[in-house]
Amino acid sequence: MAKEMIMAGCAAAAHAAKFARVEVISSYPIRPYTGIMMELSKLVANGELDAEFIHGEGEHAQVSIAYGASACGARAYTGSSGVGVTYAFETFSPASGGRYPIQMAIADRALDPPGDFGSEHTDVMSARDQGWIMGWAETPQEIFDNTIIYYRIGEDPKVMLPQFSCQDGYFVSHIPDKVIFPEQSQVDEFLPPYKSPHPLDPTRPTSHGPQIFPDQGPAIDLQRAQAMLNTPKVIETAIADYNKIFGRKPAEGASHAQYAEGDRDGHRGLQQDLRPQLQPVPRGV
Amino acid sequence: MVKLRFLRPFPTEKVAETLSKFKAVGCVETSTSYGAAMKGGNLIHEVRSALYDEPKRPAITSFMAGLGGEVVTFDEFYNMAKVLAKAAKTGKVDQYVYWMNFDNEV
Numbered sequence: 001m002a003k004e005m006i007m008a009g010c011a012a013a014a015h016a017a018k019f020a021r022v023e024v025i026s027s028y029p030i031r032p033y034t035g036i037m038m039e040l041s042k043l044v045a046n047g048e049l050d051a052e053f054i055h056g057e058g059e060h061a062q063v064s065i066a067y068g069a070s071a072c073g074a075r076a077y078t079g080s081s082g083v084g085v086t087y088a089f090e091t092f093s094p095a096s097g098g099r100y101p102i103q104m105a106i107a108d109r110a111l112d113p114p115g116d117f118g119s120e121h122t123d124v125m126s127a128r129d130q131g132w133i134m135g136w137a138e139t140p141q142e143i144f145d146n147t148i149i150y151y152r153i154g155e156d157p158k159v160m161l162p163q164f165s166c167q168d169g170y171f172v173s174h175i176p177d178k179v180i181f182p183e184q185s186q187v188d189e190f191l192p193p194y195k196s197p198h199p200l201d202p203t204r205p206t207s208h209g210p211q212i213f214p215d216q217g218p219a220i221d222l223q224r225a226q227a228m229l230n231t232p233k234v235i236e237t238a239i240a241d242y243n244k245i246f247g248r249k250p251a252e253g254a255s256h257a258q259y260a261e262g263d264r265d266g267h268r269g270l271q272q273d274l275r276p277q278l279q280p281v282p283r284g285v
Numbered sequence: 286m287v288k289l290r291f292l293r294p295f296p297t298e299k300v301a302e303t304l305s306k307f308k309a310v311g312c313v314e315t316s317t318s319y320g321a322a323m324k325g326g327n328l329i330h331e332v333r334s335a336l337y338d339e340p341k342r343p344a345i346t347s348f349m350a351g352l353g354g355e356v357v358t359f360d361e362f363y364n365m366a367k368v369l370a371k372a373a374k375t376g377k378v379d380q381y382v383y384w385m386n387f388d389n390e391v
Binding site for chain 2: 128
């Protein structure tokens with residue numbers, strides 16, 4: 001039976017990673033995303049999740065660990081916030097260029113300045129052009145769902161791209177709300193184990209991230225661009241399957257619209273409040 | 286309120302289909318691109334591009350709100366709605382970007 005829980009976005013992301021049966025987790029602390037790793041470290045320590053939990057010496061190492069794990073064929077999970085995201089920046093293009101479908105959880109935090117620890121999307125928006133799938137959750141339930149759905153999208157053979165699964169720091173990451181835990185069998189049906197097409201294996205040597213000549217570059221870039229072009233159809237199918245397997249209703253569908261990412265759309269009270277002025281709310285574009 | 290579920294890949298066709306029904310659109314921006322074409326955030330560039338080939342394009346502006354993690358208040362959303370209501374009437378925007386609580390009108 002599905003279980004109703006109350007938890008904030010960080011714990012929701014961690015439990016979703018557990019349901020997704022992640023095999024390698026790489027952590028490094030920075031608030032507000034740290035709550036995800038705190039929860040996951042408990043799940044690993046008490047035997048609820050069978051995964052390698054590796055503490056990196058910084059965010060660059062963190063993503064590199066996930067990259068290496070994915071190259072070996074593991075489902076890898078990492079994450080960061082704010083300046084931690086920018087410290088890892090150099091690793092982002094190799095991860096998408098090498099087509100490693102790792103997932104990096106982001107709980108947004110403003111870059112410095114203003115250095116106020118507030119939630120602002122400047123951290124991961126700086127990595128917008130690095131070939132990663134990215135999107136924002138509005139509630140703990142959505143970050144739970146997205147964590148699982150993103151792996152399915154990223155690991156699709158037509159896609160094979162890493163994903164930033166983002167939630168606003170504090171407003172989503174630290175405010176508890178209702179989260180429905182599905183059955184593990186439902187998640188397993190939706191998200192089969194990751195099968196890397198060319199895993200690093202001493203018995204079957206393959207090259208990953210080789211040095212190439214300039215005239216070999218455009219073909220690799222074109223493939224990565226094509227992968228992103230293939231993604232919208234894969235997203236549609238994945239979300240339709242998710243709604244079917246998990247019994248979710250599709251998102252609901254004025255003279256003017258306000259258009260936003262993440263929690264900026266989370267003012268459900270406001271939507272009620274503005275109803276006399278605004279027409280019904282199209283959602284989930 | 287229209288919610289963007291993915292920023293990458295950007296759902297160009299769906300954004301065009303959804304937002305072309307409106308007379309005015311305001312992008313609530315969550316980050317800046319200093320010195321960019323539309324002088325404010327990042328979303329407005331993608332939204333304007335997605336709507337470029339539509340026969341009927343809405344007036345489009347953007348609102349810098351909640352930067353630094355400040356809470357975006359109901360009052361700010363009302364003020365955005367006022368700017369958009371005016372743009373819907375006149376069919377044009379006076380500015381590409383409004384910094385909430387700093388620009389005169391908002």
